[in-house]
Amino acid sequence: xxxxxxxxxxxxxxxxxxxxxxxxxxxxxxxxxxxxxxxxxxxxxxxxxxxxxxxxxxxxxxxxxxxxxxxxxxxxxxxxxxxxxxxxxxxxxxxxxxxxxxxxxxxxxxxxxxxxxxxxxxxxxxxxxxxxxxxxxxxxxxxxxxxxxxxxxxxxxxxxxxxxxxxxxxxxxxxxxxxxxxxxxxxxxxxxxxxxxxxxxxxxxxxxxxxxxxxxxxxxxxxxxxxxxxxxxxxxxxxxxxxxxxxxxxxxxxxxxxxxxx
Amino acid sequence: xxxxxxxxxxxxxxxxxxxxxxxxxxxxxxxxxxxxxxxxxxxxxxxxxxxxxxxxxxxxxxxxxxxxxxxxxxxxxxxxxxxxxxxxxxxxxxxxxxxxxxxxxxxxxxxxxxxxxxxxxxxxxxxxxxxxxxxxxxxxxxxxxxxxxxxxxxxxxxxxxxxxxxxxxxxxxxxxxxxxxxxxxxxxxxxxxxxxxxxxxxxxxxxxxxxxxxxxxxxxxxxxxxxxxxxxxxxxxxxxxxxxxxxxxxxxxxxxxxxxxxxxxxxxxxxxxxxxxxxxxxxxxxxxxxxxxxxxxxxxxxxxxxxxxxxxxxxxxxxxxxxxxxxxxxxxxxxxxxxxxxx
Numbered sequence: 001x002x003x004x005x006x007x008x009x010x011x012x013x014x015x016x017x018x019x020x021x022x023x024x025x026x027x028x029x030x031x032x033x034x035x036x037x038x039x040x041x042x043x044x045x046x047x048x049x050x051x052x053x054x055x056x057x058x059x060x061x062x063x064x065x066x067x068x069x070x071x072x073x074x075x076x077x078x079x080x081x082x083x084x085x086x087x088x089x090x091x092x093x094x095x096x097x098x099x100x101x102x103x104x105x106x107x108x109x110x111x112x113x114x115x116x117x118x119x120x121x122x123x124x125x126x127x128x129x130x131x132x133x134x135x136x137x138x139x140x141x142x143x144x145x146x147x148x149x150x151x152x153x154x155x156x157x158x159x160x161x162x163x164x165x166x167x168x169x170x171x172x173x174x175x176x177x178x179x180x181x182x183x184x185x186x187x188x189x190x191x192x193x194x195x196x197x198x199x200x201x202x203x204x205x206x207x208x209x210x211x212x213x214x215x216x217x218x219x220x221x222x223x224x225x226x227x228x229x230x231x232x233x234x235x236x237x238x239x240x241x242x243x244x245x246x247x248x249x250x251x252x253x254x255x256x257x258x259x260x261x262x
Numbered sequence: 263x264x265x266x267x268x269x270x271x272x273x274x275x276x277x278x279x280x281x282x283x284x285x286x287x288x289x290x291x292x293x294x295x296x297x298x299x300x301x302x303x304x305x306x307x308x309x310x311x312x313x314x315x316x317x318x319x320x321x322x323x324x325x326x327x328x329x330x331x332x333x334x335x336x337x338x339x340x341x342x343x344x345x346x347x348x349x350x351x352x353x354x355x356x357x358x359x360x361x362x363x364x365x366x367x368x369x370x371x372x373x374x375x376x377x378x379x380x381x382x383x384x385x386x387x388x389x390x391x392x393x394x395x396x397x398x399x400x401x402x403x404x405x406x407x408x409x410x411x412x413x414x415x416x417x418x419x420x421x422x423x424x425x426x427x428x429x430x431x432x433x434x435x436x437x438x439x440x441x442x443x444x445x446x447x448x449x450x451x452x453x454x455x456x457x458x459x460x461x462x463x464x465x466x467x468x469x470x471x472x473x474x475x476x477x478x479x480x481x482x483x484x485x486x487x488x489x490x491x492x493x494x495x496x497x498x499x500x501x502x503x504x505x506x507x508x509x510x511x512x513x514x515x516x517x518x519x520x521x522x523x524x525x526x527x528x529x530x531x532x533x534x535x536x537x538x539x540x541x542x543x544x545x546x547x548x549x550x551x552x553x554x555x556x557x558x559x560x561x562x563x564x565x566x567x568x569x570x571x572x573x574x575x576x577x578x579x580x581x582x583x584x585x586x587x588x589x590x591x592x593x594x595x596x597x598x599x600x601x602x603x604x605x
Contacts, residue, residue, distance in 0.1 A: 222389030
């Protein structure tokens, strides 16, 4: 089984800086980490490979230093890593990102299963996975919490819904986005981490994926950030309770009653 | 699709909302979408249409959508629409959008909306903004301005998709205001049907499994008792469950508690979990990282219990109790039980 796992390097959240001109997040110079949800995507890909045989290719788009995230995927057991990196990809929104990743997946020759994390913690859109699926015209399941079976080009998953989950069956090629419930990501062994650091990561430019120049980057992105402002924070006078636990509990219960909250 | 010229731009009109239907019931977020859609339609002088994809649509349902603010209801009834099928709904909507050319298309930022809308936007080459908390019409050019929290809620970003139509957004539940239902309102019902080609290459939905009520209802809960790392283990959450069941609440958790495996992800509140809008939020040993706060800070009243009274949560709270939660919570349960007995 051939599996492609799409991952993203994200800036550490608390260091958010916004470019005053493009209004987009400045990624250069901030501490970068692998998007936490993507650990589960990588783990699912690697453990499916271990069960069914095949290969795992990690794919990302971003600046040169996003190779770090791909190295992490390799250290967890991905066989190959590819980074889409070029100025022309800059300013891509979820549509343009999805287009580029879909082109790259086609260039790789497709896959039986494409796995993404549920969402990246910088943009929080959860949109790129479904956009990729639409560009490839393949089945999708978002918010997968369990792989029930994967054999013979057919996959059965549990997909979270508002009141529980659906049992869904998808035919390869298919794309899923995964939740944290799905597995426990492995800690890479020292040997694998060393091997990953030595591995070559391919860097692909728009030409390498046969991208239509009009479909990538800022120009192809339907959305534009027009304004950013700090979140207005909640401002309250806190009623503080301390002292003996019994008294504190009594005061709190009284306060809940007084505020008609109980 | 990218607009080619002014005539093309003008050919798109009306504000569409996707009705959120679960188990044949219209979810409350649908009426919130109708509420904001009416504001937007009022500002740009067009009509509001509710699109209803379901295995069965009754007159009661279409009336209720009209009373809630729809000028038109476009229905597609097909037994394959009983459970959410991304591919099928996307195929149907792609056809309907091509036929009617709505200027704005809003969906709920639910699991369904956030899977379906990006697939549709991908197909249409349209701009889509996720999880919006404010929407308005730019008075200068009539474009939709879409505001959403970004970067873990640290910033609010306003986004437009000026040159592309339809302008699409998913809207966070419990933020927009529904209209007061008005049963004198009249509207048209347009019946469309699914075509055989819509069902090409769609997944199979074998079964839908319900979870326990407590888990399912977190997003709708009026009262939430949430625990963090300080709960120390699954047993800590038993204590919170006891308090929650006494006061009719649901149990929530911060990310570290979920990551430690003490409670399921379905209970996680915050940036990478659920967003909740409770009347009362009791935070137990949650320090209040921004990623957690963005998921709960719109609560009516926040009560925080923690040993450390300098944490962000203790400063944000309306009522902050300093002390050991393993002492205070059992005593609070006792006090509340006594109050209940005394009526």
